[in-house]
Amino acid sequence: MLLEISHLSKTYIRGNQTFYAVKDASLKLKEGDCAVVVGRSGSGKSTLLNLIAGLLTPTSGKVEVAGYNTTLLKDKELSLLRNFTIGYIPQGQSLLSSLSVLDNVCLPYFLQNRRKDKSMEEIDKRAYSLLEQLGILHLANAYPKHLSGGELRRVSIARALINEPKLLLADEPTNDLDTQTSKEVMGLFTGIALKGTAVLLVTHDQSIIHEGDYIYQMNDGALAPLKT
């Protein structure tokens, strides 16, 4: 299994009430699986992805990515796992404003301090190819502040894919995208899954949920299968 979460929970305190943002969630994904989690705003989707990416610590339960129990890893080990194995497309804007689009996309490759198996030319070529597949090749030398919301999102998709992750996590990847571009982005994800990457998308966009091999509904933190 590439991803296995079991009985995963995260509680927060609001006022003097403790509540579950994620409640007893379990899910398994193997290489090549594409799963979509659909749920209303506030149902716990981003919290779930952040727990899987190791950006949040669960209150209880377990996350295993590529066989590693992420809650047992030290910070540095977790960063390496994230950088080598996980591609993460966050919901908000997360590009570095001082870097061009091309440099933002290539950055995760250069942050890896062990795997330097590609030349600068090769990595640029891969970045250009991703930008082309996402329809934003013409923006390679532009800076984030000059891009629209949908263009920024596509840059962060390219950045998440530059290291050929084994697990791709995407938080509302089609937000800000028109119908045609959403379709193209979903086509890119299903193509990546066909090549063996496990893909987990969370969304409130009902129009893309049928793209998943597996569909889950998230409701008040609880994850229930709609199609498995």
Ligand SMILES: Nc1ncnc2c1ncn2[C@@H]1O[C@H](COP(=O)(O)OP(=O)(O)OP(=O)(O)O)[C@@H](O)[C@H]1O
């Ligand atoms: N750091 C936090 N402290 C307290 N409550 C939080 C925190 N982060 C999230 N929450 C709450 O947890 C619940 C789940 O939030 P989450 O962001 O995971 O939902 P979501 O389904 O991703 O929503 P959206 O689709 O609007 O992004 C919400 O009620 C939110 O207010």
